[in-house]
Amino acid sequence: MTEIPWRIAIERALTVHHGAPPSRWLQLATVAADGWPSVRTVVFRGFLGDGPILRFTTDLRSAKVAQIDRDSRAEACWMFTETREQFRLAGHLRLIGPDEADPPLVAERSEVWTALPPATRISLLWPEPGAPRADLRRFKVGTPDPHEPPPSFALLLLDPERVDHLDLRAEPHSRVQYQRLGGADEPIEWASLAVNP
Amino acid sequence: MTEIPWRIAIERALTVHHGAPPSRWLQLATVAADGWPSVRTVVFRGFLGDGPILRFTTDLRSAKVAQIDRDSRAEACWMFTETREQFRLAGHLRLIGPDEADPPLVAERSEVWTALPPATRISLLWPEPGAPRADLRRFKVGTPDPHEPPPSFALLLLDPERVDHLDLRAEPHSRVQYQRLGGADEPIEWASLAVNP
Numbered sequence: 001m002t003e004i005p006w007r008i009a010i011e012r013a014l015t016v017h018h019g020a021p022p023s024r025w026l027q028l029a030t031v032a033a034d035g036w037p038s039v040r041t042v043v044f045r046g047f048l049g050d051g052p053i054l055r056f057t058t059d060l061r062s063a064k065v066a067q068i069d070r071d072s073r074a075e076a077c078w079m080f081t082e083t084r085e086q087f088r089l090a091g092h093l094r095l096i097g098p099d100e101a102d103p104p105l106v107a108e109r110s111e112v113w114t115a116l117p118p119a120t121r122i123s124l125l126w127p128e129p130g131a132p133r134a135d136l137r138r139f140k141v142g143t144p145d146p147h148e149p150p151p152s153f154a155l156l157l158l159d160p161e162r163v164d165h166l167d168l169r170a171e172p173h174s175r176v177q178y179q180r181l182g183g184a185d186e187p188i189e190w191a192s193l194a195v196n197p
Numbered sequence: 198m199t200e201i202p203w204r205i206a207i208e209r210a211l212t213v214h215h216g217a218p219p220s221r222w223l224q225l226a227t228v229a230a231d232g233w234p235s236v237r238t239v240v241f242r243g244f245l246g247d248g249p250i251l252r253f254t255t256d257l258r259s260a261k262v263a264q265i266d267r268d269s270r271a272e273a274c275w276m277f278t279e280t281r282e283q284f285r286l287a288g289h290l291r292l293i294g295p296d297e298a299d300p301p302l303v304a305e306r307s308e309v310w311t312a313l314p315p316a317t318r319i320s321l322l323w324p325e326p327g328a329p330r331a332d333l334r335r336f337k338v339g340t341p342d343p344h345e346p347p348p349s350f351a352l353l354l355l356d357p358e359r360v361d362h363l364d365l366r367a368e369p370h371s372r373v374q375y376q377r378l379g380g381a382d383e384p385i386e387w388a389s390l391a392v393n394p
Contacts, residue, residue, distance in 0.1 A: 027224035027226075027236055031228055031232065031234050036228075036272065036287060037234050037235075037236075037270060037272050038226065038272055039224055039225075039226035039272050039285065040274055040285060041276045041283050073233050073234060075233065075234050075235055076236070077224045077237055077238060079219075081219040081222075090235075119368075123369075126369060126393060127393045128393055129392075129394060130393060131392060131393050132391070133391035133392055133393055136369075139369040171316075172320075172323060172336040173320075175330075194330035195328060195329055195330055196325055196326050196327060196328050196329075196330055196331055197320070197323070197326060
């Protein structure tokens with residue numbers, strides 16, 4: 001596997017932040033059917049294997065799922081407060097829900113579900129996100145099986161094609177843009193270009 | 198002036214964060230000409246007067262400016278780490294550059310320029326953002342006049358129409374959506390709706 005230079009930089013930043021939860025929060029932008037940009041915070045759930053793909057999770061009933069079904073293009077913005085680095089990652093999203101047929105991805109969805117904090121797992125059983133607030137009793141749900149993801153749960157994968165790494169510690173700031181090279185069946189390589197901040 | 202409920206909530210969150218710089222960083226999403234979503238970190242520079250409009254700044258040579266000229270729709274995502282609150286603010290952007298004719302906005306642009314940290318002011322004189330990295334000598338620029346914004350400097354205003362406030366401290370989480378009511382010449386009012394998180 002070819003080394004992924006920007007992944008190394010992200011992992012270094014995560015190490016500096018000692019795994020503090022806010023260092024795993026990033027903002028994921030998509031486009032709605034009416035053309036409006038849409039952006040919300042998501043939690044980084046690790047990379048898929050040794051490659052460039054980032055893992056998140058989502059409730060299949062949330063508004064972003066309809067957006068992704070229609071247009072899978074996304075950009076994530078990951079700002080690290082301690083190291084003052086920003087990563088912008090543009091690529092296509094893929095939803096891995098209960099109908100997934102590919103066995104490794106079915107297994108990946110289950111593993112990520114099992115690794116979620118119990119409070120996050122419970123939220124997947126709450127009433128429909130974005131609908132008018134339901135009665136409090138409807139939020140009293142049982143404890144979901146940690147080994148059996150519910151139908152509302154999806155693994156969300158971001159496969160970056162372009163990455164922009166801005167480092168505000170340097171003076172003047174440093175900024176490098178990475179571009180994925182190679183087709184679907186070729187080994188992935190990354191071209192890099194230093195640009196002005 | 199009618200009270201703006203979500204502005205009060207943002208100001209309360211800022212107070213809890215004691216003005217720590219990262220609490221003033223938010224992510225601004227726009228749409229590029231090719232339809233890709235685009236998102237980057239911007240710094241909150243206060244509200245415009247007593248109203249709902251948020252102030253940011255930008256370099257007029259940056260990629261987002263061409264995007265905004267073509268489609269001014271934007272959504273900002275503001276995540277507060279201490280209070281675990283997320284605000285999503287959707288509305289139109291407006292650039293206030295050197296050709297602005299409206300005297301109060303011309304004055305506003307100058308005031309924001311003067312209030313910027315000196316290091317930020319210097320960055321507006323650096324070589325063109327996003328172009329291949331220029332020679333280091335080209336980053337050695339003089340100290341810009343704190344009272345005379347350069348041609349590259351724009352005040353960037355976001356005028357929210359919809360605001361989504363998610364509060365993760367509550368269990369179950371609370372979430373309220375605000376919608377602006379009234380036309381351009383009417384007093385602004387905000388309808389609110391509690392929804393499921």
